[in-house]
Amino acid sequence: MSHADPARVEQVRANLQAARARIEAACLKADRDPSEVSLIAVTKTHPADDVRILASLGVTDVGENRDQEAAPKAAETADLDLTWHFVGQLQTNKARSVASYADVVHSVDRAKLARALGDRAEAAGRRLTCLIQVNLDEDSRAGVIGPRGGVDPDDALELAARVEEHDALTLGGVMAVAPLGGDASQAFARLKGVAERIRDRYARATMVSAGMSADLESAVERGATHVRLGTALLGDRGPIVG
Numbered sequence: 001m002s003h004a005d006p007a008r009v010e011q012v013r014a015n016l017q018a019a020r021a022r023i024e025a026a027c028l029k030a031d032r033d034p035s036e037v038s039l040i041a042v043t044k045t046h047p048a049d050d051v052r053i054l055a056s057l058g059v060t061d062v063g064e065n066r067d068q069e070a071a072p073k074a075a076e077t078a079d080l081d082l083t084w085h086f087v088g089q090l091q092t093n094k095a096r097s098v099a100s101y102a103d104v105v106h107s108v109d110r111a112k113l114a115r116a117l118g119d120r121a122e123a124a125g126r127r128l129t130c131l132i133q134v135n136l137d138e139d140s141r142a143g144v145i146g147p148r149g150g151v152d153p154d155d156a157l158e159l160a161a162r163v164e165e166h167d168a169l170t171l172g173g174v175m176a177v178a179p180l181g182g183d184a185s186q187a188f189a190r191l192k193g194v195a196e197r198i199r200d201r202y203a204r205a206t207m208v209s210a211g212m213s214a215d216l217e218s219a220v221e222r223g224a225t226h227v228r229l230g231t232a233l234l235g236d237r238g239p240i241v242g
Contacts, residue, residue: 004053012053015233019216023227026220037220040085040209042230044069045237048076054233055080063087063106063228067094074101087175087209087228089149096120099128106175106209106228109133109151111162118166129172130163131209132156134194136187137179148177153194160198160205173207173225174198184215188222195223 019039027034041054042063051062051073060081064070065088074084086102089109095116098105108114108130121128135150151159156174164171176191178184188210195208211219213232220227 004049004056008050009053009056011235012050012233013057015235016054016057016059019229019232022216022232023220026217029217030221032220036225038226040087040226040228041233042087042212042228043073043234044088044230046230046234048073050234051077051082052080055082061085061226063230065089067097071097071101085209085228092116099126100124102128104129104131104172104207106131107133107149108159108163109135109149111159114159114163114166114169118163118169122166122168127168127170129170129207131172131175131207132159132163132194132198134174134176134191136176136182136190138182139179148180150176153190156194157197157201160202164202171198171202171205173205173209175207175209177212178210178215178218185218185222188215188219188224192223 023037024034027037038061040061040063041059043051044065061083063085083103084101085104085106086098087106090098090107090113092113099117099120105117105128114130117128133150134153134156160171163169174191174195178187191210198205207226208224209226210224211227213229216227
């Protein structure tokens with residue numbers, strides 16, 4: 001294991017404290033228990049060393065949005081007891097790779113992808129928790145997957161049934177990304193409605209993955225159980241080179 005840079009450790013520690021304080025303040029305002037909200041550290045474009053630093057500071061949920069970056073990073077940190085979350089749009093041809101290391105896939109937005117993930121997980125002797133990604137972009141036409149991924153809210157229950165019927169998949173709940181330039185609070189209120197409909201039918205599907213560094217307060221107010229924070233924890237970073 002490479003030795004962590006002490007300055008980087010302190011920087012990440014301070015960022016983590018600030019992020020946790022934001023979550024606690026948002027919970028207080030929404031009259032929620034902070035223990036109901038989990039923090040997922042999204043480590044895209046950051047090295048495996050940062051994953052190790054986060055783990056040393058008590059973070060156990062790590063997210064990635066591109067398989068070609070996530071797969072080697074998960075392998076490099078396999079000695080750590082982490083839960084890996086795949087949070088990006090996912091092509092069906094990447095299902096085999098993602099099913100080999102991810103514990104939770106947040107971006108299931110079509111039946112074909114659910115089936116591919118289930119078949120690949122089964123072949124690997126693994127179980128995957130899947131979240132239905134809901135498209136909250138008001139402008140997209142019904143039945144069309146939006147630019148940031150996601151199933152039409154009206155089709156979410158049908159897709160949940162496809163996940164639930166596969167032996168290797170567990171339906172965890174829902175995920176969404178706030179629309180660019182839209183009202184995050186309004187969008188997350190719509191997600192909450194979808195989450196409740198799915199939970200009414202599948203009682204254990206309690207996860208609501210919503211909120212990122214810029215809009216976590218709105219997400220917590222609207223019932224998020226998992227917030228996905230990258231920049232707030234690790235700062236901005238250009239693509240990894242080399």
